[in-house]
Amino acid sequence: MKPRVVVFGLGGTIAMSATSSGGVAPKLTAEELVSAVPGLAEAEVDVEVVQFRQLPGASLTLGDIAALCDAIELRSSSADGFVVTQGTDTIEETAYLIDLLHPLVQPVVVTGAMRNPTMAGADGPANLLAAVVLAADPVARGLGCVVVMNDQVHAASRIRKGHSTNTGTFASPNGGPLGYIVEGTARILNSVRRPGSVPADLTKPPRVPIYTAALGDDDETVRAIAGKADGLVVAAMGVGHVPAQLVDALAETATTRPVVLASRTGSGPVLSSTYGFPGSERDLLARGLISAGLLDPLKARILLAAAISAGGDIRTMRRAFAVAGGLSNDESWPWKPDSEKIN
Structure with missing residues (x-):
């Protein structure tokens, strides 16, 4: 029998065509x-x-992806693999959320x-053909998303995603591609x-902003953002x-909600004990912040939102980030192993 693959269309550049008012917008169906x-x-x-959604990647929500994962699970008994077509603006975020919500071997x-x-x-x-080929191949079983x-x-x-227009924009700085x-x-x-x-309920997703530390920052922006955030x-x-001027605001925030420390560089780990000045990683972690390890800020936000939900x-949350960020072994993952969920 032929392998069976279900393709879910969410819109994005791959599905765009010209509009009467100029530019392009998602109009082509998955079919x-x-x-x-x-x-x-x-x-x-x-x-x-x-045809699941018809949106540009920037307009997808955490709730959309949670609903997609539910739809995937409903078809799991009759499919060997799944393909999702969407906009590349958010593909590095949506893919990681799918990975966290998807317990199946397909x-x-x-x-x-x-x-x-x-x-x-x-x-x-070409990308769609390659995706279908991989989804249908037994070698992909167990890879997740x-x-x-x-x-x-x-x-x-x-x-x-490292370039705004280049077709070779995507890379995996921490470890390289899985294959070709x-x-x-x-x-x-x-x-x-x-x-x-993660057994997350994203019916009402938490508010988890990303604050990027920059040269000469004071604490006013951090306090304004944190006051309305769940994490x-x-x-x-x-x-x-971070600048020393931010330390007190971050420490105070960490007493009432989770604050995760990631690197804005996009690759490499957050350290734990090398530097000891105010605002260093050693100082911030001692004040209650959670290390993201190897997770970049976008991935850390997705995991934090899922964990809160x-x-x-x-x-x-500390255990989840320790495992996902490469700081601890898989046995420390705080939720039920996927092997107990797969039919």
Whole structure:
């Protein structure tokens, strides 16, 4: 029997066409996208198509992705894998949220396009074909959610968008790609730690802003943001540093809600004990902030929102970030192992 893959369309550049008022907007259906992919019929895959949303990537919400995961689970008994097409503006965030909410062994492969279908060299069809090929391949089982762009396979927890227009924009700074699509075949060459899922209820998502520390900051902006937040992610300088003027405000915030310390560099870890000045990583962690480890600020925000929605306390959140950020082993993951959830 042919492997069966369900393709969910969410909109994005891959589904855009010209509007009467100028520019492009999401208008093409998932069915139209799939039918326009050269070589898909020869791939020997049974493809089902679901038009789930029709939005630019920037307008998707945490609730949209939670609903998508519910729809995926409803079809899990009859599918070998899933593909999600969406806008690349938020693909590094939505893919990680899917990874945290998706407990099943079947892979979810997220893809999109940097060039819309009206442009020469549109990359959507090739990306969609590669995504379907991977989703149908048994080698992808157990990978969780991955992103396929430009014939590269990236773990949801690692991928970053590094250029606003280039088709080779996506990379995985901490660990590299998981593999590649070569001559229509998936080649997985790398592994990823995927500790487990989070039992989050995102019906009413928490408010979790990201504050980016910058040269000469004072504490007024931090206090204004934190006062209306359920949790806060600090995109700190370097290995986890902020101006000394921010320390008291961050420490006070950490007494009433979770504050996660990440690096604004986008790669490499937050350290724990190297620097000892006011505003250093050692100082901030001692004042109650939670280390994001290797998670960048965008990924840290997604995990924090999911953990808050799951009703986790500070101890639970520390354990989750220690595992997801590469600071602890998988056995420390605070929620039920996925192996107990998979049918």
